[in-house]
Amino acid sequence: MEFVTMDQLRVHTKADGDDDDLLELYGNAAENFCVGECELAVYADDAAMVAAKILLPTMLRDALAERDAALDAADDEENKDIAEYMRERARNEFESVRFDMGKIERGKVVGPSFQAAVLLIAGHLYRNREEVTSGINHGATKLPVGYKHMLHQFTRYGV
Numbered sequence: 001m002e003f004v005t006m007d008q009l010r011v012h013t014k015a016d017g018d019d020d021d022l023l024e025l026y027g028n029a030a031e032n033f034c035v036g037e038c039e040l041a042v043y044a045d046d047a048a049m050v051a052a053k054i055l056l057p058t059m060l061r062d063a064l065a066e067r068d069a070a071l072d073a074a075d076d077e078e079n080k081d082i083a084e085y086m087r088e089r090a091r092n093e094f095e096s097v098r099f100d101m102g103k104i105e106r107g108k109v110v111g112p113s114f115q116a117a118v119l120l121i122a123g124h125l126y127r128n129r130e131e132v133t134s135g136i137n138h139g140a141t142k143l144p145v146g147y148k149h150m151l152h153q154f155t156r157y158g159v
């Protein structure tokens with residue numbers, strides 16, 4: 001896990017050391033989910049953010065070279081339909097890299113709200129190991145909505 005520690009997860013879930021493998025699985029899943037919910041890159045610390053941003057010119061240079069090579073290959077293609085497909089794919093792949101670069105440029109170092117969201121989700125997964133709970137005093141459980149508030153600052157509308 002990159003954003004929370006095993007000790008934080010144990011305290012949050014009130015689990016003992018016997019469940020560490022399961023907690024690690026849920027912690028990693030929660031981190032992956034939270035990162036996926038963010039519309040920008042997130043980093044564990046300033047050093048990781050700086051290291052990623054330093055690579056942006058290289059990413060752009062490589063993406064331009066790959067796009068240009070793919071467009072040249074499309075120009076050499078005799079079949080017009082295949083050539084157009086190759087051009088479209090080259091443009092789409094370049095735009096995908098530019099999109100990723102934008103996420104990196106807007107990236108943030110995670111703080112307590114991101115870590116709390118990870119802990120909320122990991123705790124939910126740990127306590128609710130089945131998709132649906134049943135019984136007299138149990139209803140179906142949903143992912144805690146608090147995580148949305150914790151991650152809002154990492155979305156396009158929260159920035």
